[in-house]
Amino acid sequence: MIRIGIVGCGFIGTVHSFALHQLIAGGLVDARVAATYDRDAAKAAFMAGHHEGAVAASTLDACLDAVDAVWVCTWTAGHLEPVEAAAARGMPIFCEKPLAPDLATAERLAAALCLVPHQVGLVLRHAPVFRTLAAEVASGRHGRVMAAQMRDDQYLPNQGIYGSTWRDDVSVAGGGTLIEHSIHDIDVLRWVLGDPIDVTARTGSLAGHPGIEDTATVLFSYPDGVGATLTSVWHQILSRPSTRRLEVFCEDALLWTDDDYLGPVHIETGDGAEAVEAELPDWVDRFTVGEALTKPLAQYAEPAKHFLDALSASGPAARGFPDAPAALAAHRLVDAAYRSAAAGCRPVSPA
Numbered sequence: 220m221i222r223i224g225i226v227g228c229g230f231i232g233t234v235h236s237f238a239l240h241q242l243i244a245g246g247l248v249d250a251r252v253a254a255t256y257d258r259d260a261a262k263a264a265f266m267a268g269h270h271e272g273a274v275a276a277s278t279l280d281a282c283l284d285a286v287d288a289v290w291v292c293t294w295t296a297g298h299l300e301p302v303e304a305a306a307a308r309g310m311p312i313f314c315e316k317p318l319a320p321d322l323a324t325a326e327r328l329a330a331a332l333c334l335v336p337h338q339v340g341l342v343l344r345h346a347p348v349f350r351t352l353a354a355e356v357a358s359g360r361h362g363r364v365m366a367a368q369m370r371d372d373q374y375l376p377n378q379g380i381y382g383s384t385w386r387d388d389v390s391v392a393g394g395g396t397l398i399e400h401s402i403h404d405i406d407v408l409r410w411v412l413g414d415p416i417d418v419t420a421r422t423g424s425l426a427g428h429p430g431i432e433d434t435a436t437v438l439f440s441y442p443d444g445v446g447a448t449l450t451s452v453w454h455q456i457l458s459r460p461s462t463r464r465l466e467v468f469c470e471d472a473l474l475w476t477d478d479d480y481l482g483p484v485h486i487e488t489g490d491g492a493e494a495v496e497a498e499l500p501d502w503v504d505r506f507t508v509g510e511a512l513t514k515p516l517a518q519y520a521e522p523a524k525h526f527l528d529a530l531s532a533s534g535p536a537a538r539g540f541p542d543a544p545a546a547l548a549a550h551r552l553v554d555a556a557y558r559s560a561a562a563g564c565r566p567v568s569p570a
Contacts, residue, residue, distance in 0.1 A: 221530055222253035224286035226279065226301045227293030228262035230381055231315055231340075235290050236266050238519040243270075245505030248527040256282035257293075279304060288312070288336075288530060295399070296320050296391045303331045311336040311530055311537065313523070317402045318546055320393025322554040322570060329543035338526040338539025339546040341406045345522045347497030348482035352467065352474055353411045355486065355495075362470025364412060367447040369404045373461040375426060375433060375453045376400075389430030397422065397435040398553050401451040404463065405556075406541070406549040408439060408447050411467065414548070415439035415447070417566040420556035426453070437556050440566065480518050 223239060225232055236255075242248045252270035256279055257263040263275040276282035279301055283289065288311040291301045295317055305312050312332060316339055319325040332339075343349055356364060373396070377383045385391040392399055397420075409415075417440050422432035433453040440446055466475040472488045483494040502524075503517050522539075529537040551569045559567040 221248075221250040221288055221527060222286045223250055224254040224256065224276075224282045224289045225252060225266060226256045226282060226289055226291050227297065227315075228255055228257035228259070228266040229292070229294070230383065232257070232290070232292035233266065234519055235292055235313075235315075235523065236269060238516055238523050239290075240269060241506045241508065241516060242520055242524055242527070244507060245502070247502050247505060248524055249531050250288075250527050254282045254285040283308060283310065286310075288527075291315060294385045294391050295393055299324060299328050302328050306331040306334045309335055309535070311526075313338050313340065313526055313539070315340040316546060317393065317398050317553070318543070318550060320389075320391070320398075322550055325547055325550040329547045332543040336530060336533075336535060336537040336539065337543060338522065339541050339543060340522070341403060341541045341546060341549070342518055342522050343403050343407050343479060344410065344541045344545075345525065346480045346518065348476050348478055348480060348484055349407055349410070349465075351482060351484045351495055351497060352465065352476060355474055355484065356411055356467060356469065361472035361474070361486075361488070363443075364441075364445055365468045365470060366445065367408065367412060367465070367467045368450075369408060369448070369466075370450045370452075370464045371396075371401050371404050371462070372452040372454060372459070373400055374455060374457050374459060379457050387426075387428040387431050389428075392431065394553075394557065395422075395424070395428070395431035395433055395435075396451045396453045397432060397437070397556060400453070401435065401449060402549050402553055404449055404451065405437075405552050406545065407465070408449065409548060409552065412439070412441065412445075412447055414569070415441050415552070417568050418552060418555040418559055419564055419566045420559040421564050422557070422560040426455075432560075435556065435560075439552070480514060 255263040256276045267273040267275040420437040437449040463479040464477040481497045526539040555569045
């Protein structure tokens with residue numbers, strides 16, 4: 220049985236805690252949450268109380284002493300310390316995204332992750348809708364890609380259900396909607412389209428938090444004049460859920476989706492239109508939550524199960540997906556976008 224420690228017991232840590240609890244209670248993984256740690260001891264104690272036998276550790280070292288694998292779910296600037304501490308012990312690590320507030324620290328953190336079994340929380344890689352869309356594009360049956368566009372919007376995550384105390388602090392977060400939220404989108408665009416030759420970006424901060432952009436428009440340029448655009452917005456419409464829409468124009472088809480987990484993927488060709496549906500994994504029927512929570516919970520349970528299954532099957536040889544090199548590639552594109560915006564919207568080659 221794999222003993223798991225959760226480091227960071229805020230919003231995203233709670234999401235992972237809930238997903239792990241459902242996987243464990245349903246007998247879907249051979250694991251248990253054995254320890255929690257947070258600088259806010261009350262948060263650690265509260266989370267530990269939801270896992271039978273778990274302890275709220277008083278220090279990071281005490282937490283790592285009690286477990287076999289760790290979920291790093293702190294704010295962005297807090298990832299490095301627990302990752303390097305766990306890697307020094309040879310401990311498997313699930314690290315939330317983004318890896319770090321800046322590219323240099325992300326490179327250092329990725330190097331530590333690569334020493335051990337690990338997985339990064341770019342969870343859209345596990346979404347059936349994007350797997351389907353990526354496979355359709357890669358098949359070549361629709362011709363070459365001509366253009367793509369992604370729109371991602373969310374209300375400012377220092378309010379509402381997120382209630383963040385740190386996402387408007389650039390020293391902790393590293394930036395705003397581009398690095399904190401749309402690193403997911405950039406990873407998906409790179410997955411579907413490959414690496415761009417240059418990046419052009421413009422950012423703005425209407426909410427007035429220094430260094431925290433709440434709007435970003437990015438152009439990724441590819442050979443043969445192909446381009447992909449990303450529009451990323453943090454707004455003040457608290458009634459609006461977090462949404463994503465991706466459109467990919469190929470020579471012979473338009474593929475699009477406005478659901479970031481199950482889809483459907485809509486495919487329009489000269490022969491007509493179809494909608495390719497995806498289904499929840501069969502094992503979610505073991506969850507003890509209502510139907511309304513099953514789908515959003517599965518988005519985090521599926522990658523967690525993937526990593527734990529790999530650890531159970533392969534131990535020290537296990538590798539999760541996506542891994543640190545994939546996450547670092549997305550960071551390099553984020554960094555290029557920030558450098559372009561700082562240079563007055565000048566095209567910049569990724570580092």
